[in-house]
């Protein structure tokens with residue numbers, strides 16, 4: 001397994017695939033274990049790196065993961081096959097915004113197109129279990145979010161603005177308690193608030 005993980009990390013560098021950073025992943029793995037999370041919906045599989053790294057934590061964990069890019073999807077199929085975790089990882093090929101997924105999840109992991117985070121959140125939050133958590137990655141976006149003074153292309157500036165909008169959206173979302181974690185490329189952990197039955 002460690003050989004496969006190393007190969008995936010090298011492949012990601014060589015082909016410029018944005019997989020989760022090690023510190024962010026370690027934090028996420030601890031969160032999964034401590035909260036006894038067993039079902040995960042991941043939006044953005046890339047080559048299957050994070051899905052494999054989460055599934056390997058416990059044979060009772062099951063992950064549904066969605067990837068729209070053809071080449072990355074094919075590579076993820078190959079990697080998941082090689083990992084021996086095929087029974088735990090269901091890989092779906094397509095655009096997460098244009099499909100319907102069945103089921104309920106302890107965790108929804110948003111790690112796809114940064115400009116669409118609010119749309120992913122709003123489309124998929126209904127699949128979250130009552131005490132579930134939504135994890136969003138790349139909220140620092142390589143430090144650009146905290147350092148708007150840095151030189152940026154117009155496209156990058158637009159993307160950074162959308163990530164900031166998402167952060168504000170999470171801060172103002174009264175149905176969730178969100179903490180922002182400065183590990184890896186910046187994570188948000190949004191916990192669904194308990195609904196008060198006695199009004």
Ligand SMILES: C[S@@+](CC[C@H](N)C(=O)[O-])C[C@H]1O[C@@H](n2cnc3c(N)ncnc32)[C@H](O)[C@@H]1O
Pocket residue numbers: 018019020043044045046047048049050051066067068069072094095096097111112113
């Ligand atoms: C940051 S990478 C995912 C990395 C992966 N979670 C990991 O850490 O190993 C984001 C991926 O999301 C995919 N993606 C972007 N928008 C998507 C969408 N609407 N539906 C499905 N996949 C999408 C991209 O093709 C890209 O491979």
